[in-house]
Amino acid sequence: MADIAQGGGGGHGDKKVRSKKASTRVDMTPMVDLGFLLITFFILATTLSKPKSMSLAVPDKQEKLTETEPLKASKVLTLFLGKDNTVWALDRIAADDEKAKAELKKVSYGPDLRTLIFQAKAIVDRENPKDDKGVSQFVCVIKPLKSSTYKNMVDVLDEMAVTKSKRYALVDALTTTEKELLGDKAN
Amino acid sequence: MPALKPKRNFPMMDMTAMCDVAFLLLTFFILTAQFKSQDAATIETPSSISAIPVPDSDIMIISIGKDGKVYFGVDNQQTRLAMLENISQTEGIQFSDKQKKVFSLQANFGVPIRSLPQWLNVGVTNPDKLKDVPQPGVPTDSTSQNELAKWIYQARRANNKLRIAIKGDNVSKFPVFKDVMASLQAQNINKFNLVTGSEAPPAGWTSDK
Numbered sequence: 001m002a003d004i005a006q007g008g009g010g011g012h013g014d015k016k017v018r019s020k021k022a023s024t025r026v027d028m029t030p031m032v033d034l035g036f037l038l039i040t041f042f043i044l045a046t047t048l049s050k051p052k053s054m055s056l057a058v059p060d061k062q063e064k065l066t067e068t069e070p071l072k073a074s075k076v077l078t079l080f081l082g083k084d085n086t087v088w089a090l091d092r093i094a095a096d097d098e099k100a101k102a103e104l105k106k107v108s109y110g111p112d113l114r115t116l117i118f119q120a121k122a123i124v125d126r127e128n129p130k131d132d133k134g135v136s137q138f139v140c141v142i143k144p145l146k147s148s149t150y151k152n153m154v155d156v157l158d159e160m161a162v163t164k165s166k167r168y169a170l171v172d173a174l175t176t177t178e179k180e181l182l183g184d185k186a187n
Numbered sequence: 188m189p190a191l192k193p194k195r196n197f198p199m200m201d202m203t204a205m206c207d208v209a210f211l212l213l214t215f216f217i218l219t220a221q222f223k224s225q226d227a228a229t230i231e232t233p234s235s236i237s238a239i240p241v242p243d244s245d246i247m248i249i250s251i252g253k254d255g256k257v258y259f260g261v262d263n264q265q266t267r268l269a270m271l272e273n274i275s276q277t278e279g280i281q282f283s284d285k286q287k288k289v290f291s292l293q294a295n296f297g298v299p300i301r302s303l304p305q306w307l308n309v310g311v312t313n314p315d316k317l318k319d320v321p322q323p324g325v326p327t328d329s330t331s332q333n334e335l336a337k338w339i340y341q342a343r344r345a346n347n348k349l350r351i352a353i354k355g356d357n358v359s360k361f362p363v364f365k366d367v368m369a370s371l372q373a374q375n376i377n378k379f380n381l382v383t384g385s386e387a388p389p390a391g392w393t394s395d396k
Contacts, residue, residue, distance in 0.1 A: 028203050172361075
């Protein structure tokens with residue numbers, strides 16, 4: 001490609017006019033250097049991994065809720081997201097239960113939390129059959145406390161996706177019994 | 188049989204093919220490049236196993252910074268102008284054409300409406316200084332002064348196809364997110380996206396869909 005066709009003069013003139021035998025081959029090395037330099041620049045300047053997103057749907061506040069059966073505590077795992085990346089879990093027990101104080105467990109994010117959710121879900125599934133749509137009756141209530149971070153919340157929502165818990169609720173208000181139960185942890 | 192003449196050529200590789208490849212790749216990268224936009228604050232998002240890509244166009248991004256400051260941004264310049272026009276009508280603040288131009292170039296901002304003209308003036312006089320001006324964040328707290336809700340409303344009036352994404356920093360506190368969510372819910376927006384980094388799902392995990 002870099003060669004330019006030589007001797008366009010035709011057949012007869014060949015013997016009389018001797019064209020110069022200088023090579024027209026162009027050294028491509030600097031051009032290649034330049035090409036790769038620019039490639040490097042463009043690779044570094046672009047955003048490589050595109051951000052992903054998780055969708056979050058919250059219940060409509062204006063919609064009138066029809067009376068539903070209250071949740072049974074035996075199907076619910078309540079997670080309180082506290083400060084310094086800790087989770088306080090109430091596993092299938094209501095906050096006003098007298099055993100609640102002793103049952104309140106401290107868990108950390110990651111494998112611990114995941115195992116806890118899996119265990120609670122397995123027990124609920126064993127005791128309660130799946131509903132007519134084939135969804136487990138296990139419910140997870142997520143209550144981020146004031147001192148929890150946004151990452152904590154995303155982490156827990158992610159755990160919901162990992163453990164395939166379809167029923168979860170993000171609630172920010174604490175009931176009075178929960179406030180008593182958590183005490184100073186609630187801040 | 189004549190003696191074999193050793194070739195005297197200097198060993199030279201033909202770079203043409205390599206050059207072709209280099210420029211082909213270069214073209215590809217130029218065409219697909221999406222430059223990192225200059226944001227008002229750097230935000231480190233948490234990661235999740237979710238794999239829904241964030242849409243490129245028609246998107247409104249509400250960012251929550253490390254310190255709980257809220258920044259607001261819309262992707263399209265036309266939408267930004269229309270949104271500013273709406274705000275200037277409802278709030279009774281006039282913006283000059285130059286100020287509007289500066290505003291339309293900002294990916295996002297965290298300035299209360301009252302101090303917006305002042306902030307934009309910095310961009311008119313010396314554009315390089317604009318990014319050094321500290322931004323206090325869009326006020327979200329009380330319901331009467333909830334400017335974020337106003338911006339969201341006017342942005343959606345300007346472009347009703349806008350989708351909403353919330354981009355929070357790892358260490359930002361939950362109550363700020365709650366305020367942002369309340370501003371959205373007050374306008375009957377109940378479905379939005381949380382921008383996260385990507386993370387590999389645990390081994391053996393498959394999506395249901």
